[in-house]
Amino acid sequence: MTVYDNPHSFPMCVYNRDRALCHRLDVTDAPSLDRCQPTCANIARTDRHADELVQHAQALDKQPASEAVPSPLADRLTRRAGFLRDLADCHERDRIHHQEPIA
Structure with a gap:
């Protein structure tokens, strides 16, 4: 592998x-x-990847507000940011956690 x-x-x-x-x-x-x-x-995905997804989504969210972005592109950026956040949420929900042994 x-x-x-x-x-x-x-x-x-x-x-x-x-x-x-x-x-x-x-x-x-x-x-x-x-x-x-x-x-x-x-x-x-690692936790680092999920964190990067959220950071990228936040950067996409800021673009339409800070620039003169046409509304179709702003909508696409907003949808992409939501998609990336959904991937990060899925990772958080489904990731494997290290567990302490049960005594």
């Missing part, structure tokens, strides 16, 4: 070719990190 971490993206890829949604028929046995799909079974 190989883990790929794309510093320009929020998830890591625990690559399994059989489950990869980014896989193209003409690609060697490696993920296409520029084609990550949020529903891919190979995705793994």
Whole structure:
């Protein structure tokens, strides 16, 4: 098993070719990190990734307010920010926590 971490993206890829949604028929046995799909079974996120999702969403929220952004683009930025927050919330809800042994 190989883990790929794309510093320009929020998830890591625990690559399994059989489950990869980014896989193209003409690609060697490696993920296409520029084609990550949020529903891919190979995705793994750390708490750091979730924090980066929230920070990016906050930055997107500020753009329409601070710049003269046309309303269609502002709507798209707002939807994208909400989507990123939803991914971070899903991580928070579903993440595996280290538990102390029961005495």
